[in-house]
Amino acid sequence: MSATVAELTRELVAVPSHEDETAAGDAIEAWLREETTARVRRDAVGNVIARKRREDEDETSGDDSLALVGHHDVVPPDEAQIRDGPESGSELEYVVEERDGRIYGRGAADMKGAVAAAMLAFRDATPPEGCELVFASFVGEEIGGVGARHAIEEGFAPDYAVVGEGSTNYSKPGVTDVVVAHRGRRGITVTAHGVASHASEPAAGENAIYRATDAIDRVRDLEFPAVDVAGETLSGSVVVTEIDGGSAINVVPERCSFTVDERTVPGERADLEALAEIPDVEWTIDQDLPPMECTDEAFVDHVLAAARNSQSNDPELVTKPHATDAGWLSEAGTACVICGPSEPGEAHTRDESVSIAVLERCQETYRRVAESWPR
Template structure:
């Protein structure tokens, strides 16, 4: 089975999350490892879900991790021009759910590690390939890996999310909030006898609009923070004053914005609305909390990637979506590169695809990165120590 056929095999597996069923993808990796007598590890997570891991022990003292997720979002209700789990090749592209986000990056990283194993190339850092479950919902796989590997030292992390082959050094944080306003039901013809939770939510949304302006900051290369009300639900029926209204808020942050500080400020604003009788009662809960991550372009990992591409520091980028890096590296202590063959603009879209040549180039990129990382780390360490070797 060649590299393109292997990607097609992964794309033909429905690992839409929910429910995930990532273990079906794990089985494809196991089959490939057995074919080449390559060591692997499976961590069962229950309900046909798992993490898959390959570790190659290196000759150096550094540890490089390649990481990607096996789950995808669902194909959605929009009709596709090609079956979403066909892995169909049309022209220079492979189509299918996960083609860009991110089974192409996942397959490319695995195939790079497999190639290194088969060639018995040295010298090398210790290399781990980690395929996780659940990134599209709760990052359950990344969390399970952390719980199992508290004392494991990772010197650099590469995440194969779609970047269109751009070198990405960080991503924005994501904070999702659910806010509920409460009231009291009454007959629609006698609104003064009730407390309208929908009316009260208008005040909440106005506060969010105001805070959006005061919260917004920009940090290159990540861009600007943002806030959007993305869901609203409330009311029982037309002739009943609603006693409940709920919204979801999607906040994207950049350093140095702290999520807990934002929540504290918002709670204070809503408490003030209660004091002013513009709000009867409310509840604010955190639905998702992923910090932003950022790596200096001067780090050995990023310099290594730039050298492979023949690019300079000013060709480092940021992305607005979050990755498992927010769980594995929440304080940006581990140099992290986000790099993949997929196009982020096609992620979660119908007729998702990846360019075949980009996929094949990424295999070589990841392989070169692993083969030159130790040398770059040692050179940079030597420079810092003032050596001349």
């Protein structure tokens, strides 16, 4: 039994999960089965989902549900975050260290620390009468929300969710805030078609690179969408990030493509139809991670109050610049907020770490919400 959130975090961070989340999912599932009386299941892609009600209620009591949500996949570790296994030729192990009140290791901040805090809160909380408390740790968040999307397709539909992505030190140092909106991301490939010819006779062809540059000019002129949320302006962006075209120095190219990274905001998208005015230009959307906005003011206020009562500083409602699984849940109809221990600049770094004190703060916040909402 892991007695503290620090101990459980160290255990989870030690399990490699950048290529295969199975072992981390095994550890989470086994802990939930041993430490709780919840109904625990592992779905076809490896998500771990547990559900419980008050001991005096059956599985069909009530209609309201609250989920504590995280993910146990991580991005590939830096060389400094791995070591050889104890036996020669064995699989690599993750390095986990604790010093100066912080836990260091791949996934400590993003987001096994939050998963550990949610697991303990789920175990310890008694949900309100007529309500179902859910714990969910998804796979594939780092590669487009694979696990969350699968769960939603299979009927995962909590009424409310607290997603444990980072919200610490957003409004000011030393505070864990509550995120009520974040940007999404569209990845777009634009392809311009032309007619090849010898470069000595450029007029005999149609230069695809020239058409692509015309399209790039249109992208540069697009207005960035923006919405007002939580007293601040959440702005999107559109930027060309890659270009590829041409086959030889003496050939007028018949094809040129470029990629566009668009950061979307709730309810708004850049007007890509402006590209339709350029002949022989087409585009495809390669990835579309949805933005998130919570418009349920009562739920937002309730989570903010729980966060305030779990720390000495005064948290605020804030926005987040990048997409999370909260976008998929929000798109499916779940009222979502984000509250978690990771700080800006910690995730995906070679010295990724998380504060133990903040983990304890998040555990208490999750427990308070789980015991009082839905009300």
